[in-house]
Amino acid sequence: MDSNFEADLLKDVVLESQEGLDAFDRELLALERGESSVEGLHKLFRIAHTLKGTSGCLGLTRVETLAHSGESLLSLMREGKIAPGRDVVGALLRFADTLRIHLRSLAGEGEPPQDDAGLIRDLQALAEANGAIPIERPAPVPVVTPLAAPAPSPTPRPTQAETAIRVDVHHLDRLMDLVGELVLARNQILQFAGQQEDAGLLAATQRLNLITTQLQESVMKTRMQPVSNIWSRFPRIVRDLSQELGKNIGLVMEGKETELDRTIIEAIKDPLTHLLRNALDHGLEKPEVRRAAGKPEQGRLSLRAFHQGGQVNIEMADDGAGIHRDKVLKRAMEKGIVTAEQAPRLTDREVYALLFAPGFSTAEKVTNLSGRGVGMDVVKRNVEQVGGSVDLQSEAGRSTTVRIKIPLTLAIIPALIVECARNRYAIPQSSLLELVRVDPEGGAQKIEYIDAAPVYRLRGNLLPLIYLDQELGLAESARDSRRTVYILVLQSEGCQFGLVVDSIRDTEEIVVKPLGKELKNLSVYAGATIMGDGLVALILDIPGLARRAKVVSDVRAAAQEAQAGKSRRESDLQSLLLFSTADSGQAAIPLARVARLEEISHADVERAGRREVLQYRGEIMPLIWMNLESQLSAGKLQVVVCNYGSARVGLVVDRILDAIDDSAVLQPGTSRPGILGSAIVKKRVTDFIDIDGVVRNAGSYV
């Protein structure tokens, strides 16, 4: 029992001391920046003093001796006998680091430091060099002073320690599980009570309902932690690295209090640290370089966290050298990620996306900080694992901004529930773009096949399809074209694909639960959840599913795909306005020439000379009848207002049918006066109107 108690005590002491040392770092850095305050010095002293006291109690002589020498130096600083110069702060930071190593070794992680004697000597030398009393004798003086000193703060408020307790995370997880179960039971009672007439029961049920919801929210909150838990280490990293690199960098942090689920906090810790190191090492320049470029000598690195649309955004921006598009492309071509032909056509966004490709590094020189080619791809993977996304924007010579978007919590996510082969599956809403229902009578809107690969035309782009039942190895439903199916348009790693399911249930907030170890290596599942009826439903992992179905190969394929899609659109597709003409024929004009569609009354048509005109927005617009018979009809007229040079003309048509994107090719030998030619559009012969020709000929018509 005794040894157990001691172990627990030690654990607590280590945890508390580590927190204390983090605060110690913060105060020291503030001191170095010149924001020294009496209170800050008191705090520093108290931390060192507490450490000395507790380590003494536990018989940790080495820690005690070390803490004592630091404490003595701090005591002199507090009395104003020593100024917090760079050397003093440096020594004290080393002091904190050495104490950390001690604490880690006490917690059973790693070895204790070799020898503290050097550091202790340095601390003493600093104390003596500043004309203070040599610290040979034991120092009863500093021990007494803090106790005797009145509280520095005039209004003593409850500190963090008084209002907070430490709870094992497993208790919180268990609590979360139980609340989930309570919600389920509540739902069942609500359903049951709905069928009863008893007013008392209904009122009690309502109360239960309300309390359960509040309880759920409160328990969720216990798992939230401010993002400052990660950021608190950053000022120290920035200080150390900028000194090492000979740079002058100011760190600005905004939105420290933004809260995230603890699992997400854990997941983005390393990616954020990596991005920070990247910005310090590659992004921000040395003072002389900055001066030459006409920028202030001090580089600025800003971190911002904020909520937006149910997600947390974390932005890291620097005003450094930025990233040169050409450098990225050059490296990408060397690595064979893009070809020389593709390179000039990629958009900036696509170019910067290449930085996240595995094995990519633009640093010309590999330093010990970053640039080993592992990094950005790992950052991306880590962030995507928690359902987030990373985006990089840069302006060469001026700035780089990395934006991470992550969900608030992993524990509860919005998801779409679908059904396939009589089983329900949940699909995280974050990867869902849209839903398409494919009806058997849909006509042209159907699933087509290229060899055995199903595809769907989604607004002119081919969307590769995968059938969920097939991917999951379930009894393959007969590919019955008469059956109504649903396509979920999903996005994964920058690539779109369609997932075919039998039916769609609903969107729900689901509680994500991990799967057992037996299922951990099945990459198609992200977890499981419990549905309202108490049954388990699996949550699909969309990136995993895409990899399994091989719809996403790599960045190159994605870039090519995007490129191919774009050129197809540009060369062949054009937007057309379809309308009906005499004898209910179909005609088309390019949508680009159409300014507006107007419905006018026949009575508004006026005559100017021998021409029929319309007063339109203060101008006189000539009207051209596409069907002379309708000139006789009274009532409403459909007018397509077309651009003709800088002027406008109105084409009066029978009926406007549709506006579509089509890649129709004119049949040779079909051109006539006023008609460019004919082609088949939407299964009908369609005349393509030569607007310019029609206007030129207008005189002879009228």
Added chain:
Amino acid sequence: MRVLMSNTTQYCTFYLDQMLLGVEVLDVQEVIRRHEITEVPLAPPALSGLMNLRGSIVSCIDLRRRFGLPRAPKDLAATNIVVQTASGLASLQVDRICDVVEVANECFELPPETLRTEIRNLIDRVCKLDGALLLTLNLVRVLEIEN
């Protein structure tokens, strides 16, 4: 602790086909007669699905499949024995649950070499009860299911 307290061990016993098997009572959390199970496509065959045990997702292991035995007859509704392991809860689907028996530790022998390897790997020891042989499960190995 349990070793020190006595030289007998309690087993929760059950039938699987013709075999009488047992798991240590201290490993058993509860026994559930019927429970709805959600299938997991692509999972190892011995994993029959997942169930919701008061908010925890528990993997169900079809012990017949794990032992390479024929499928249970249709009219036999499997019973679930929920066991606690180092890596969480798991449920074993068995044909029929029997008594808890207390067995003296000296009654045990190693399983005979002639036993089929698949089964032998999953069995710790054999105990000679009156009129029956009790095979004790090696839970760790039973739950080591690979794809």
